[in-house]
Amino acid sequence: MRNFITTQNWSRSELQDVLDLASDLKNKPHQPLLKNKSVAMLFFNPSLRTKTSFELGISELSGTAIILQPGKDAWPIEFGDNIVMDGESEEHVKEVAQVLSSYCDCIAVRAFPKFQDWAIDRTDHVINSFAKYSSVPVVNMETIEHPCQELAHLLTLQEHYGDLQGKNYLLTWTYHPKPLNTAVANSSLLIASKFGMNVKLLCPSEQYHLDDRYINAAKDNCSMEGTAFDISYNIENGYSGADIVYAKSWGSLNLYGDTEKQIASNSQFKHFIVDSKKMGYTNNAVFSHCLPLRRNIKATDEVMDSDYCLAINEAANRKHVQKAMLSKIL
Amino acid sequence: MRNFITTQNWSRSELQDVLDLASDLKNKPHQPLLKNKSVAMLFFNPSLRTKTSFELGISELSGTAIILQPGKDAWPIEFGDNIVMDGESEEHVKEVAQVLSSYCDCIAVRAFPKFQDWAIDRTDHVINSFAKYSSVPVVNMETIEHPCQELAHLLTLQEHYGDLQGKNYLLTWTYHPKPLNTAVANSSLLIASKFGMNVKLLCPSEQYHLDDRYINAAKDNCSMEGTAFDISYNIENGYSGADIVYAKSWGSLNLYGDTEKQIASNSQFKHFIVDSKKMGYTNNAVFSHCLPLRRNIKATDEVMDSDYCLAINEAANRKHVQKAMLSKIL
Amino acid sequence: MRNFITTQNWSRSELQDVLDLASDLKNKPHQPLLKNKSVAMLFFNPSLRTKTSFELGISELSGTAIILQPGKDAWPIEFGDNIVMDGESEEHVKEVAQVLSSYCDCIAVRAFPKFQDWAIDRTDHVINSFAKYSSVPVVNMETIEHPCQELAHLLTLQEHYGDLQGKNYLLTWTYHPKPLNTAVANSSLLIASKFGMNVKLLCPSEQYHLDDRYINAAKDNCSMEGTAFDISYNIENGYSGADIVYAKSWGSLNLYGDTEKQIASNSQFKHFIVDSKKMGYTNNAVFSHCLPLRRNIKATDEVMDSDYCLAINEAANRKHVQKAMLSKIL
Numbered sequence: 001m002r003n004f005i006t007t008q009n010w011s012r013s014e015l016q017d018v019l020d021l022a023s024d025l026k027n028k029p030h031q032p033l034l035k036n037k038s039v040a041m042l043f044f045n046p047s048l049r050t051k052t053s054f055e056l057g058i059s060e061l062s063g064t065a066i067i068l069q070p071g072k073d074a075w076p077i078e079f080g081d082n083i084v085m086d087g088e089s090e091e092h093v094k095e096v097a098q099v100l101s102s103y104c105d106c107i108a109v110r111a112f113p114k115f116q117d118w119a120i121d122r123t124d125h126v127i128n129s130f131a132k133y134s135s136v137p138v139v140n141m142e143t144i145e146h147p148c149q150e151l152a153h154l155l156t157l158q159e160h161y162g163d164l165q166g167k168n169y170l171l172t173w174t175y176h177p178k179p180l181n182t183a184v185a186n187s188s189l190l191i192a193s194k195f196g197m198n199v200k201l202l203c204p205s206e207q208y209h210l211d212d213r214y215i216n217a218a219k220d221n222c223s224m225e226g227t228a229f230d231i232s233y234n235i236e237n238g239y240s241g242a243d244i245v246y247a248k249s250w251g252s253l254n255l256y257g258d259t260e261k262q263i264a265s266n267s268q269f270k271h272f273i274v275d276s277k278k279m280g281y282t283n284n285a286v287f288s289h290c291l292p293l294r295r296n297i298k299a300t301d302e303v304m305d306s307d308y309c310l311a312i313n314e315a316a317n318r319k320h321v322q323k324a325m326l327s328k329i330l
Numbered sequence: 331m332r333n334f335i336t337t338q339n340w341s342r343s344e345l346q347d348v349l350d351l352a353s354d355l356k357n358k359p360h361q362p363l364l365k366n367k368s369v370a371m372l373f374f375n376p377s378l379r380t381k382t383s384f385e386l387g388i389s390e391l392s393g394t395a396i397i398l399q400p401g402k403d404a405w406p407i408e409f410g411d412n413i414v415m416d417g418e419s420e421e422h423v424k425e426v427a428q429v430l431s432s433y434c435d436c437i438a439v440r441a442f443p444k445f446q447d448w449a450i451d452r453t454d455h456v457i458n459s460f461a462k463y464s465s466v467p468v469v470n471m472e473t474i475e476h477p478c479q480e481l482a483h484l485l486t487l488q489e490h491y492g493d494l495q496g497k498n499y500l501l502t503w504t505y506h507p508k509p510l511n512t513a514v515a516n517s518s519l520l521i522a523s524k525f526g527m528n529v530k531l532l533c534p535s536e537q538y539h540l541d542d543r544y545i546n547a548a549k550d551n552c553s554m555e556g557t558a559f560d561i562s563y564n565i566e567n568g569y570s571g572a573d574i575v576y577a578k579s580w581g582s583l584n585l586y587g588d589t590e591k592q593i594a595s596n597s598q599f600k601h602f603i604v605d606s607k608k609m610g611y612t613n614n615a616v617f618s619h620c621l622p623l624r625r626n627i628k629a630t631d632e633v634m635d636s637d638y639c640l641a642i643n644e645a646a647n648r649k650h651v652q653k654a655m656l657s658k659i660l
Numbered sequence: 661m662r663n664f665i666t667t668q669n670w671s672r673s674e675l676q677d678v679l680d681l682a683s684d685l686k687n688k689p690h691q692p693l694l695k696n697k698s699v700a701m702l703f704f705n706p707s708l709r710t711k712t713s714f715e716l717g718i719s720e721l722s723g724t725a726i727i728l729q730p731g732k733d734a735w736p737i738e739f740g741d742n743i744v745m746d747g748e749s750e751e752h753v754k755e756v757a758q759v760l761s762s763y764c765d766c767i768a769v770r771a772f773p774k775f776q777d778w779a780i781d782r783t784d785h786v787i788n789s790f791a792k793y794s795s796v797p798v799v800n801m802e803t804i805e806h807p808c809q810e811l812a813h814l815l816t817l818q819e820h821y822g823d824l825q826g827k828n829y830l831l832t833w834t835y836h837p838k839p840l841n842t843a844v845a846n847s848s849l850l851i852a853s854k855f856g857m858n859v860k861l862l863c864p865s866e867q868y869h870l871d872d873r874y875i876n877a878a879k880d881n882c883s884m885e886g887t888a889f890d891i892s893y894n895i896e897n898g899y900s901g902a903d904i905v906y907a908k909s910w911g912s913l914n915l916y917g918d919t920e921k922q923i924a925s926n927s928q929f930k931h932f933i934v935d936s937k938k939m940g941y942t943n944n945a946v947f948s949h950c951l952p953l954r955r956n957i958k959a960t961d962e963v964m965d966s967d968y969c970l971a972i973n974e975a976a977n978r979k980h981v982q983k984a985m986l987s988k989i990l
Binding site: 056 | 366368394396404412414415416419420421424425426428429432434
Binding site for chain 1: 711713953955961964976
């Protein structure tokens with residue numbers, strides 16, 4: 001039994017197999033690979049692309065998706081062990097995971113961090129609790145990592161460039177009025193480094209470093225692939241020579257839980273917006289973003305509407321890679 | 331590629347083809363006409379009949395429906411062009427429409443007006459934005475028109491009367507404690523006039539006229555069909571000679587955005603309720619309403635429970651006409 | 661046409677037929693018994709197990725489930741007769757039931773009591789109104805009874821014990837910080853007594869008696885089966901000799917509508933928690949609960965994690981019994 005919670009415990013060749021199957025499914029979308037299989041999809045947070053691409057993708061493979069929103073249409077869930085449950089939660093993840101395992105062949109979970117205490121959020125305890133108590137594979141639909149987005153991102157880049165080995169990959173922080181999740185940024189470092197690219201992280205200051213777990217994993221991946229890992233605080237230097245620009249906004253982990261300070265900090269760096277001047281420093285790079293994206297905040301209309309913007313392609317590829325991944329683990 | 335946003339750019343014979351296919355599907359509901367096809371259904375507002383009839387109808391044709399509720403389970407969407415998105419919206423319709431077009435074969439939208447400024451609402455910018463940026467057909471599940479209701483209404487009347495040419499059709503305003511959408515009223519004028527009926531609009535005063543766009547379209551349709559179009563403010567005169575009575579409440583466009591004044595205005599006209607005395611003025615007319623309907627407010631129990639009330643039949647026909655329409659455009 | 665609103669108007673042998681089909685479906689879950697059939701599922705309250713097990717079960721039988729949440733994604737509904745609908749409700753159950761009957765082959769309803777006036781709630785008017793106006797079978801997904809839970813409970817006990825005739829069955833009240841629905845408790849008495857067990861109700865005091873309708877029905881069932889029905893207020897005496905312990909918390913009907921007093925009353929009886937000391941008084945009993953369950957409030961971790969706890973099995977059996985029941989009535 002294999003979970004898909006992080007790409008870090010999948011090898012590059014295993015992931016490439018998933019991407020190859022995704023290409024195949026892109027050409028032939030309706031195959032009964034999930035016939036008589038079902039997936040319980042638990043959304044603790046909103047979703048457009050993830051819900052649509054999973055639900056439809058499962059249907060295209062003749063499977064059944066069940067959508068659940070704990071705390072909204074289902075009961076609130078407790079995750080702590082040995083707890084006297086006298087608060088708001090009506091049931092324990094231990095029961096939820098076992099019951100859903102009895103009904104379905106897979107449990108997929110979207111659970112964003114709580115944005116109060118990074119020491120807690122970084123344990124990713126919601127999805128890990130499901131993994132602990134489930135008897136069926138557990139799939140990450142975005143927690144503090146977003147491995148499905150990684151696969152879609154990679155497939156899109158491979159469709160554009162072919163082999164990515166040695167390409168120069170930039171992950172740039174970009175402005176957003178709210179302090180957002182680091183998941184896609186963490187995932188960007190993991191997957192770019194795993195697939196043999198020179199990875200550069202551009203952010204406003206050390207305050208915006210990602211968690212060491214992800215910085216170190218990316219460094220390890222790069223060292224294994226013989227590529228470079230760098231961090232830059234200078235925009236021109238950061239964009240210079242890039243073949244790929246991936247943008248994401250996130251809140252400073254150093255100010256985590258203090259939303260007001262995070263907002264004030266972010267607002268100093270509105271100039272990190274991705275625009276055509278910055279793209280001009282690159283090696284004729286492609287640009288992408290995971291969406292949703294606030295136009296003229298994270299990236300300009302000009303960038304979003306350009307030929308080199310692959311964001312729509314990447315979103316479209318979500319369906320194909322998820323179908324492939326589910327077919328592999330089920 | 332053909333949208334179904336308004337019946338005005340569909341000819342009478344094209345619409346009749348849809349109605350004929352609907353009759354066919356009513357007799358033989360399970361046909362694989364939408365096999366391997368999918369429809370993204372976006373609900374910005376609540377729904378009972380529309381959701382059930384579309385979702386089930388698509389399933390009966392072997393297709394897949396995906397239900398999305400932007401702002402609830404999906405991200406809030408921006409519709410303006412060239413906007414710096416520093417408000418509540420997390421993504422732009424341009425991305426949403428393109429991404430959903432990449433996943434699905436059709437995008438269906440329910441987006442009621444905002445009830446603040448009719449000059450804005452009358453542009454129907456939500457669904458028109460989807461139509462502008464989508465690469466798949468867009469279907470109206472009620473905005474400021476309700477073309478699917480029109481089809482169901484027509485099929486129901488044709489089932490009762492056969493040919494409708496020259497029938498006397500009354501659309502009467504009726505009371506409701508809140509100022510409601512004009513969509514079904516607008517649609518009623520469009521479809522009754524297009525199918526060759528003499529159309530009369532009965533409302534409490536000029537304050538309750540519908541938008542000129544719809545009045546004029548109905549007049550044009552009637553003039554093309556050689557039938558009459560009239561507006562009446564007198565109840566007995568309005569009902570007199572009618573073969574069909576269709577009722578709908580709406581808020582005065584002249585007081586649009588001032589909910590308190592609209593409510594006060596409406597409350598003067600509680601006597602517009604459809605009752606058996608008024609039905610007695612007619613030519614033994616049938617009665618219908620789009621539902622939901624507040625009993626003993628819009629129409630009496632006696633009318634709703636009468637043999638001449640076709641509201642349930644009309645609601646039931648929603649499924650059949652929508653299946654036919656989707657089969658035509660997909 | 662047969663509703664499934666209460667097990668009381670189904671005979672023991674009819675119910676056993678359902679259970680036998682459920683066992684069959686458990687071994688062979690994918691059968692086209694509901695091909696071209698659809699079920700409208702109306703949730704007035706949250707659900708995890710019920711939604712998942714019904715929606716997936718219907719899909720496994722090749723049917724289609726439509727999920728509706730009146731008041732959230734659908735319009736609020738009026739249930740009174742001859743009402744001038746000038747309140748919040750936008751439509752009457754008479755229309756909703758008829759319209760859904762026109763679309764679907766079955767209407768399933770979850771409608772908890774309002775917890776204000778037991779004299780009203782005990783009429784179970786929501787589901788009974790649907791039954792009154794529907795032209796298709798109506799299924800209870802929990803109101804003031806929970807017959808689907810009954811079937812799952814019975815199947816689980818039969819899987820463990822085989823024939824249940826003469827077994828000693830204990831329903832014990834247990835603590836919960838909120839005054840909960842009596843539905844599962846009522847159902848527990850009905851089904852245990854119907855299937856030939858000696859039934860004992862253990863509760864803190866006469867204040868916690870269940871409605872006479874259910875006490876008397878259980879007494880009648882027991883008298884028909886030649887078994888005993890007892891009520892106990894003493895924990896040791898209650899557990900003594902039990903083969904089966906079923907636990908449920910509920911609010912005192914004598915304090916119904918006064919939530920503060922109910923909470924205060926409940927809080928006197930925290931010691932009714934199911935723990936291994938109490939289970940030690942039994943005849944090596946199995947334990948079960950309908951879920952959701954607050955750990956260390958209703959039952960201890962030790963009990964929930966024990967070999968004799970059948971709560972997960974019972975939840976898993978929900979899917980199988982519901983598939984069997986739907987196959988029988990459709």
